[in-house]
Amino acid sequence: MKYLEEIGLRARAAATKLNVLGQEEKNNGLRACAKALLEMEEIILKANETDVTNAKNNGVKESLIDRLSLTHERIVSMAEGLKEITGLDDPIGEIISMKNRPNGLSIGQKRVPLGVVGIIYESRPNVTADAFGLCFKTGNAVILRGGSDAIHSNKAIVNVIQKALVKVSLPGDSVILIEDTSRETATELMKLNKYIDVLIPRGGEGLIKSVVENSTIPVIETGTGNCHIYVDEFADLDMAVNIIINAKTQRLGVCNACESLVVHKSVAKEFIPQIVEALTLRNVEIRGDMDSRVLSAQIKEAAEEDWGREYLDSIISLKIVNSIEEGISHINKYNTKHSEAIITKDYNNSMKFLNEIDAAAVYVNASTRFTDGFEFGFGAEIGISTQKLHARGPMGLLALTTTKYIIFGNGQIRP
Amino acid sequence: MKYLEEIGLRARAAATKLNVLGQEEKNNGLRACAKALLEMEEIILKANETDVTNAKNNGVKESLIDRLSLTHERIVSMAEGLKEITGLDDPIGEIISMKNRPNGLSIGQKRVPLGVVGIIYESRPNVTADAFGLCFKTGNAVILRGGSDAIHSNKAIVNVIQKALVKVSLPGDSVILIEDTSRETATELMKLNKYIDVLIPRGGEGLIKSVVENSTIPVIETGTGNCHIYVDEFADLDMAVNIIINAKTQRLGVCNACESLVVHKSVAKEFIPQIVEALTLRNVEIRGDMDSRVLSAQIKEAAEEDWGREYLDSIISLKIVNSIEEGISHINKYNTKHSEAIITKDYNNSMKFLNEIDAAAVYVNASTRFTDGFEFGFGAEIGISTQKLHARGPMGLLALTTTKYIIFGNGQIRP
Structure with a gap:
């Protein structure tokens, strides 16, 4: 001492x-x-x-x-x-x-x-x-x-x-x-x-x-980020693909990279094949729940522990939900309070997500990769706090x- | 669990x-x-x-x-x-x-x-x-x-x-x-x-x-307060007595009560007898350094551990210093970063004290007893934080x- x-x-x-x-x-x-x-x-x-x-x-x-x-x-x-x-x-x-x-x-x-x-x-x-x-x-x-x-x-x-x-x-x-x-x-x-x-x-x-x-x-x-992107039933699906590919693959080993997708069931049938194709093209492995695996044979089975993981790797988890409420409560259960995004064209759902998600940064229609001192305009960064004090x-x-x-x-x- | x-x-x-x-x-x-x-x-x-x-x-x-x-x-x-x-x-x-x-x-x-x-x-x-x-x-x-x-x-x-x-x-x-x-x-x-x-x-x-x-x-x-009042060489001595009596005796068992006096040597000879009389009248025991005990027989000897104590009782410590610098460094060494006050008529010394004292609340010419959510106008108080985060x-x-x-x-x- x-x-x-x-x-x-x-x-x-x-x-x-x-x-x-x-x-x-x-x-x-x-x-x-x-x-x-x-x-x-x-x-x-x-x-x-x-x-x-x-x-x-x-x-x-x-x-x-x-x-x-x-x-x-x-x-x-x-x-x-x-x-x-x-x-x-x-x-x-x-x-x-x-x-x-x-x-x-x-x-x-x-x-x-x-x-x-x-x-x-x-x-x-x-x-x-x-x-x-x-x-x-x-x-x-x-x-x-x-x-x-x-x-x-x-x-x-x-x-x-x-x-x-x-x-x-x-x-x-x-x-x-x-x-x-x-x-x-x-x-x-x-x-x-x-x-x-x-x-x-x-x-x-x-x-x-x-x-x-x-x-x-x-x-x-500081640090760990199990960041989610929620694709709402009123999402612009092209925008969703574009943002997810950016948030997952622009840089793999960083805390603001997307690690988990949550998709509303009413767009799942149309969206899942698109996003699976785009991710697979970039060698990202997808681990999904049963409902999602019915929609694409390329999705591997997710274990319970996948929902809580920060992969920092070419892997992403995928869950289909019946409502925005289920999506929000899934995210609040498994996230690390870092960065979460909703893709939606609906005003009420965007507000609901902003209000109810418990995280340091909550996005509407943008990539989680922006959670960064320089991107936020601070001119410097000593780290990203995931605590509340x-x-x-x-x-x-x-x-x-x-x-x-x-x-x-x-x-x-x-x- | x-x-x-x-x-x-x-x-x-x-x-x-x-x-x-x-x-x-x-x-x-x-x-x-x-x-x-x-x-x-x-x-x-x-x-x-x-x-x-x-x-x-x-x-x-x-x-x-x-x-x-x-x-x-x-x-x-x-x-x-x-x-x-x-x-x-x-x-x-x-x-x-x-x-x-x-x-x-x-x-x-x-x-x-x-x-x-x-x-x-x-x-x-x-x-x-x-x-x-x-x-x-x-x-x-x-x-x-x-x-x-x-x-x-x-x-x-x-x-x-x-x-x-x-x-x-x-x-x-x-x-x-x-x-x-x-x-x-x-x-x-x-x-x-x-x-x-x-x-x-x-x-x-x-x-x-x-x-x-x-x-x-x-x-x-939250909480512990070893609060000091520093009587500067340019202090209004009547004001100093008034503030010290308030800060020490208005309520004994609280964290913003004064526990220690620091007095500039050039006013000590005049001030010490006054403050000793006023405190003794209110049954407050004074524990001082050697220089102070020469000036009043009623001052008991302070041990090293007295400088760091929060008495929450009818006791106060007293130290004579040769300069404001010595006063500030004594206070920064022994305080609990709660509330500290200077009594002075001098502009430069007031600024120096405000700038250099490391505490949650630093006062010029007022009682430390004001460190309180209601007194600060918050309308409520959940406690007094003595940390910096x-x-x-x-x-x-x-x-x-x-x-x-x-x-x-x-x-x-x-x-």
Whole structure:
């Protein structure tokens, strides 16, 4: 615990300094870091080579090695990412409201940094620079705990950033990497309430589950998406095919991809063959209920567990329902509260779906793939929250802030 | 676990219905419950008598028995509380923002209920009606777990409310009491993520600590307040005495009471004798550092642990500092992020204190006792959050809501 305590103290001290920095100082820091990443490219690439070699020796699969690998282009893109953050509005210091009370007190609410943010993530080393940039812009210190696969790359990147900050007289401890990547240290980190204000896990289902179960620090749960598209009895079926193909196949391994179709029985006979053809053409396996399998021999049998699965793969589940009510209650039962869509031309059904579906993002006649900080116009994204506290849906800079009440008096006491 | 699962399912089903209720339906429900509480007064008082008798037999101390006891006046006040909630603005359904994106999507953010709220609280049975009222108004179902001391009173109150709701065709399961008050069941309740969206503990430090440590459900931490008043070198000393006496003695056992004084050395010689006299007159024991004890023989010696204590009693700690910087860093080190005040006539020092103190509410020249939902003008209070996620400071109806994104398209797919 001593190792983490010391890191906690350093991060807390940095946060106190970051709390009072102005916008221009923070943007200068980000620009200095972007420049340093480009200048120190060779050192970072060399460290990354070690990680990649180790991964290959450990028999890590190709797709993960690709995520782990850095190239000149990826380092340029990291640096560009930091520069882009300088262009975003700084939310810190905004007075959200200010009201006078009958007793003469003026009570206002001011936007302030969270303090110290902890981020636990998996192998992509570009998250290191990205997460630092968003936290720094919002005046937060950040403690990073990346995966052991990327440890050399992460060390090199954090080292470059820390030195660049110190060079322009900003606190190097604005970002600290936990270099001990053991599971025990990660679990201890999750209980460091004294020093960490918020913990954000970024990664697969297992990681997120472990953080939710073990952390005593408030967590922002991100990620898993068992997203549905409901094809209403009044759907434009061509639009439905077009949106489903996009939501399922435009990118398979992402949380806002569609994993399950729900189809109203009155359009099933016409629609199922169309969508099965379109999906099969793109090598997507369909797992359906009995009613759907009667309509197409290409549909495999869905097990009960299929309804709750986030495949992140070329598989989709399919259920036929007798009414919009049945569709909504099926979705609310099995979804992960991420993104859900209805395809319909009917006003009442669109409103019913928007009102009754319990999810971070509910769509009418559009692809679920839009659930994303950039697509929503935030200019940045720290993750997609699937919980209901604090932030829900794509999280931009605002999600990295909190508020405090500021009260101006002239001697008021409580009667 | 089966007992809780069944309760979770019932609450979830009620929440689905509450989610689509209009303002008038909810207000009618609240009025019906208020009426029923008055009509069923005798039954409630009789149940309360059992609790009070048991408590006396168990040797529970007088102040706790007072908190536990119901009277005609207290039942009237519960009923009035529910009626008052009908007069508050219903935040549900408000569209907070709606923007068009370049691709033609309209993306809006709508205020919606949290879903199912869990509240774990200690012996005051009036919390039962109050917590139900605030949750119901915001379209949330609530699962209550009160203390074993008040179990008969709580059962009676919940029973009356449930019957009143059913009588006006509203879901009786809008409020469910956990009748098994064992510690094991409480711990299981804290892990019922599948059915409960948010858990709010209301009670003493031990209860809150146990919930923070054991819950896997997102928690809103409420409560403990080690609140400081800093007397600046440019303070109006009469105002300082007046505010400190109010903040310390107006009510001893509350979280926004002042527990610690921090005094700038340049006013110490003049100020310490004044404040010691005023506090001693009101039987408040003062525990100070060495510098302060030189100035008054009535100050007892403070131990290191005194700086971090929430006394909730006739005791206050006192520290002399050499500068406002030292004062701020002392407060940020030992406070519980609740409420802190500066007494000063100096503009720069007031701004510095407001900017640099890390707390839910920061005051200039006013008593910390104002940190309260009613005093802040919210018309209600579900607790005072001392965490940074979701809600910070006094929580009114808004804290019982979340948002969801609603997206209107006409066939958009992601390129």
